[in-house]
Amino acid sequence: LSTRASGILSALDIPTDRELPGVYHGEWTGTGDILESVCPTTGEVLARVRSASPQDVRTALAKSREAYELFRMVPAPKRGEVLRQIREALAAKREELGALVSLEMGKVRTEGVGEVQEFVDIADYAVGLSRMMNGRVVASERPGHSILEVPNPLGVVGVLSAFNFPVAVYGWNLALSLAAGNATLWKPSPSTPLCSIAVTKIVSHVLERNSFPGAIAGLVTGGKDVGEGVVGSTDVDMVSFTGSETVGREVGKVVQSRFGKVLLELGGNNAAIVMPDADLSLAVPAVFFGAVGTAGQRCTSTRRLFLHRDVAPSFLQKLQAFYAPLKPGDPLDAGTRLGPLHTRAAVGVFEKAIERLRAAGAEPMLGGRAYTAADLEDGFRGGNWVRPTVAVLDKVDMKDELWRTETFAPVLTVGIFDELEQAIEWNNAVPQGLSSSLWTRDIRNVGKWIGPAGSDAGIVNVNVGTSGAEIGAAFGGNKSTGWGRESGGDAWKQYVRWSACTINFSDAAPLAQGVQFDS
Numbered sequence: 001l002s003t004r005a006s007g008i009l010s011a012l013d014i015p016t017d018r019e020l021p022g023v024y025h026g027e028w029t030g031t032g033d034i035l036e037s038v039c040p041t042t043g044e045v046l047a048r049v050r051s052a053s054p055q056d057v058r059t060a061l062a063k064s065r066e067a068y069e070l071f072r073m074v075p076a077p078k079r080g081e082v083l084r085q086i087r088e089a090l091a092a093k094r095e096e097l098g099a100l101v102s103l104e105m106g107k108v109r110t111e112g113v114g115e116v117q118e119f120v121d122i123a124d125y126a127v128g129l130s131r132m133m134n135g136r137v138v139a140s141e142r143p144g145h146s147i148l149e150v151p152n153p154l155g156v157v158g159v160l161s162a163f164n165f166p167v168a169v170y171g172w173n174l175a176l177s178l179a180a181g182n183a184t185l186w187k188p189s190p191s192t193p194l195c196s197i198a199v200t201k202i203v204s205h206v207l208e209r210n211s212f213p214g215a216i217a218g219l220v221t222g223g224k225d226v227g228e229g230v231v232g233s234t235d236v237d238m239v240s241f242t243g244s245e246t247v248g249r250e251v252g253k254v255v256q257s258r259f260g261k262v263l264l265e266l267g268g269n270n271a272a273i274v275m276p277d278a279d280l281s282l283a284v285p286a287v288f289f290g291a292v293g294t295a296g297q298r299c300t301s302t303r304r305l306f307l308h309r310d311v312a313p314s315f316l317q318k319l320q321a322f323y324a325p326l327k328p329g330d331p332l333d334a335g336t337r338l339g340p341l342h343t344r345a346a347v348g349v350f351e352k353a354i355e356r357l358r359a360a361g362a363e364p365m366l367g368g369r370a371y372t373a374a375d376l377e378d379g380f381r382g383g384n385w386v387r388p389t390v391a392v393l394d395k396v397d398m399k400d401e402l403w404r405t406e407t408f409a410p411v412l413t414v415g416i417f418d419e420l421e422q423a424i425e426w427n428n429a430v431p432q433g434l435s436s437s438l439w440t441r442d443i444r445n446v447g448k449w450i451g452p453a454g455s456d457a458g459i460v461n462v463n464v465g466t467s468g469a470e471i472g473a474a475f476g477g478n479k480s481t482g483w484g485r486e487s488g489g490d491a492w493k494q495y496v497r498w499s500a501c502t503i504n505f506s507d508a509a510p511l512a513q514g515v516q517f518d519s
């Protein structure tokens with residue numbers, strides 16, 4: 001193992017000299033297939049992980065249920081105290097864990113550390129929540145009666161997360177689920193097992209120190225079969241899935257068919273709209289971050305850019321200046337802005353998107369090609385590198401696949417408009433509805449954008465880019481993005497079982513609606 005990798009792993013107490021167990025349910029085990037963690041920057045194999053066998057999944061599910069039955073009796077503020085300690089433990093390893101995200105996922109250092117910060121933030125939020133998950137007292141129409149709406153713990157929450165946020169998305173779910181009194185079982189992406197092992201270690205130490213069962217935050221690494229084992233199990237009360245629309249559609253059906261709860265965070269196809277009165281000194285860097293940050297692999301990445309005709313030439317010229325110095329760099333180096341794509345397959349997806357653009361007559365004005373080995377410096381040749389791409393289309397047809405498909409790569413497709421209404425129509429004309437961003441200083445545009453005839457996405461920003469949301473508001477999207485909400489806002493209400501309790505304190509037992517049913 002390179003010293004670059006071994007330093008990061010040992011700082012997180014991950015042994016580098018043996019196969020790693022990829023299952024945790026109070027103890028570490030793993031008897032399934034081997035998963036390889038491959039560094040997307042260099043191609044180096046970072047570790048071999050023993051994933052969950054079908055028996056491991058069954059054991060983990062049983063342990064999760066047992067842990068839930070104990071944990072649901074713990075008062076919520078006490079659960080919050082555990083979260084507070086998890087928050088502290090994560091913050092103490094912020095740099096190390098952030099570096100592991102960069103090493104294993106490939107996003108650049110500041111974004112890797114930012115992702116850990118996002119987990120810290122949601123843990124803070126959930127500590128507060130643990131004293132504020134309030135139910136309600138509802139006025140009863142009957143004398144001497146009260147109606148309570150009581151949030152009770154839900155059960156076992158299965159979290160299936162994607163490679164692109166290998167720490168934070170689990171964090172959103174774990175923090176709310178734990179505050180709510182549930183046990184959580186995590187099935188991470190098979191290509192980021194080390195991040196999940198490192199996080200689970202940190203969390204499990206806190207649980208063990210507090211004499212709680214480790215299975216409150218269990219882990220089953222693995223591929224499709226492990227995911228199916230969790231999704232299909234009636235022992236899992238809610239499945240929170242982040243990933244592609246194709247897989248999400250199946251997950252949704254399976255969970256629905258057994259009447260479980262499902263929370264879906266699927267594709268994004270996010271647009272930024274730039275009006276002629278926009279402050280370009282803010283809009284250009286925001287679009288640059290949205291399109292190139294995480295090498296275009298956030299579900300909130302900016303994929304579509306709609307420029308008002310009056311501002312298009314100067315916007316594109318300024319954007320070009322931001323793209324020009326980009327070159328492959330080690331995501332671990334502080335100055336790097338362009339990391340690799342996470343997998344080799346993603347390079348093929350990028351190339352297909354470029355072909356589609358060319359077929360539509362749009363020659364990219366920037367990028368347009370993957371890096372070949374000959375273009376790359378020593379050390380990077382085993383990685384997955386593409387040139388961030390910008391292409392302007394003369395004719396915009398939102399029915400064309402090139403606009404409708406989410407390509408998980410840094411490809412920004414640009415259309416030119418004359419009226420805001422037209423741009424909003426384009427914004428809404430795709431199947432996905434995650435994030436959107438309008439750049440203007442005219443309050444009348446803002447009113448249109450955030451109102452009934454405005455953006456139909458879950459995230460509707462003004463003078464803020466499409467990606468990089470804070471944790472305070474509920475995060476999620478509409479339409480084929482799946483309507484799920486995670487993180488802040490009212491998202492916690494999905495992680496509980498609501499009990500409507502009508503209580504009669506009186507000496508009579510009248511029926512509602514005045515119904516008389518005497519013998």
Ligand code: UN1
Pocket residue numbers: 118164165169242297298299300466467468469470
């Ligand atoms: C994702 O890409 O799955 O808003 C989540 C953002 C981040 C989370 C993205 N806070 O870009």
